[in-house]
Amino acid sequence: MKLELLDLTKRYGDFTALDHVNITFTEGICGILGANGAGKSTMMNLITDNIPRTEGQILFDGTDIRKLGRDFRRVLGYMPQQ
Ligand SMILES: Nc1ncnc2c1ncn2[C@@H]1O[C@H](COP(=O)(O)OP(=O)(O)OP(=O)(O)O)[C@@H](O)[C@H]1O
Ligand SMILES: [Mg+2]
Numbered sequence: 525m526k527l528e529l530l531d532l533t534k535r536y537g538d539f540t541a542l543d544h545v546n547i548t549f550t551e552g553i554c555g556i557l558g559a560n561g562a563g564k565s566t567m568m569n570l571i572t573d574n575i576p577r578t579e580g581q582i583l584f585d586g587t588d589i590r591k592l593g594r595d596f597r598r599v600l601g602y603m604p605q606q
Contacts, residue, residue: 525551525585527571532580534566541566544580572602 527549534542542563558564569575571582573589573596582589589596 526583528581528583529567529571530581530583532567532570532582533578534563534570534575535578542570568602572600573597 529545529547532542532545533540545563545567556564556567566575570577571589584592584596584599
């Protein structure tokens with residue numbers, strides 16, 4: 525399993541919340557730590573395809589998650605902090 529964020533960028537209007545983020549997640553447990561407003565929720569919303577990205581790619585095992593669509597959501601789990 526490999527989930528890659530490639531130059532992932534999200535702008536809300538003129539405000540850049542994520543600026544060319546590059547991360548590769550592989551199997552195991554990862555912690556996402558960042559100050560308030562760092563962009564953690566924005567990144568999760570992009571990985572879950574809940575909001576549109578501005579630039580960049582999100583690849584699951586080499587294929588864009590938007591192309592995988594339902595096949596990606598079938599393997600995706602999400603546990604919010606609450
Ligand atoms: N819909 C939006 N419109 C405009 N700006 C937004 C929007 N959503 C988030 N932002 C801004 O983007 C930045 C990142 O926000 P985000 O919620 O992703 O951070 P976070 O790391 O989850 O913060 P927290 O720890 O407070 O949950 C913040 O400056 C926030 O104000
Ligand atoms: Mg948040």
